[in-house]
Amino acid sequence: MHASLIKDFGIRKPKIAVLGLNPHTGENGAIGDEEIKSIIPAIHKAKETMMVYGPYSADGFFGNNTQSQFDGVLAMYHDQGLIPFKTLAFGGGVNFTAGLNFVRTSPDHGTAYDIAGKQIADESSFREALYMAIDVYRKRQLLEEISSNPLAFSPMKKERG
Numbered sequence: 664m665h666a667s668l669i670k671d672f673g674i675r676k677p678k679i680a681v682l683g684l685n686p687h688t689g690e691n692g693a694i695g696d697e698e699i700k701s702i703i704p705a706i707h708k709a710k711e712t713m714m715v716y717g718p719y720s721a722d723g724f725f726g727n728n729t730q731s732q733f734d735g736v737l738a739m740y741h742d743q744g745l746i747p748f749k750t751l752a753f754g755g756g757v758n759f760t761a762g763l764n765f766v767r768t769s770p771d772h773g774t775a776y777d778i779a780g781k782q783i784a785d786e787s788s789f790r791e792a793l794y795m796a797i798d799v800y801r802k803r804q805l806l807e808e809i810s811s812n813p814l815a816f817s818p819m820k821k822e823r824g
Contacts, residue, residue: 664677664679664735664737664761665677665679665709665713665715665735666761666762667761667762668734668735669806670802670803670806671759671761671766671799671802671803672734672799672802673802673805673806674734676714677713677714677734677735678714678716678732678733678734678735679709679713679714679715679716679733679734679735679736679737680715680716680717680719680724680729680730680732680733680735680736680737681702681705681706681715681716681717681718681719681736681737682717682718682719682720682721682724682736682737682738682739682743682744683697683698683702683717683718683719683720683721683739684697684698684702684718684739684740685697685698686720686722687720687722688718688719688720698718702717702718702739703718706718716733717737721738721739721743721747724736724747725747725750725751730747748771749771752771753771753772753788754771754772754785754787754788755771755787755788755791756770756771756788756791757769757770757771757788757791757792757795758770758771758773758792759795759799766796766799766800766803767796768792768793768795768796768799769792770788770789770791770792771788772788
């Protein structure tokens with residue numbers, strides 16, 4: 664996620680929130696110890712090189728708009744992240760798959776085969792997915808350009824010899 668926020672979205676120092684796995688992030692081990700045993704140590708390790716915060720209790724995180732303070736939110740499982748995402752952004756949200764060597768986006772509603780061709784679909788999310796794919800492609804090109812060796816041989820320059 665960290666690498667994708669830099670490479671694909673041009674965010675130089677992304678700020679990432681991590682949601683807990685258990686309700687109320689385990690209540691200090693009373694209703695689950697995954698936060699204590701795994702999640703908190705992983706966050707501390709990540710903080711050595713990244714701005715990572717949490718774990719946050721998933722049920723209150725989105726309810727009080729805490730997500731607006733971060734560039735990315737890492738959910739522990741599919742519905743924990745996608746239910747609030749779709750509730751907040753349905754119709755204009757974009758599903759983006761990070762970590763691929765090609766750009767992959769899709770509308771927040773998925774394929775919508777059940778309404779395809781019936782002239783009832785709202786194209787807004789598809790349009791946003793297309794625009795995001797173009798933006799991510801351009802960000803990747805820009806990063807490649809600014810990261811390349813400016814002293815490398817160019818056919819426009821004459822070789823000395």
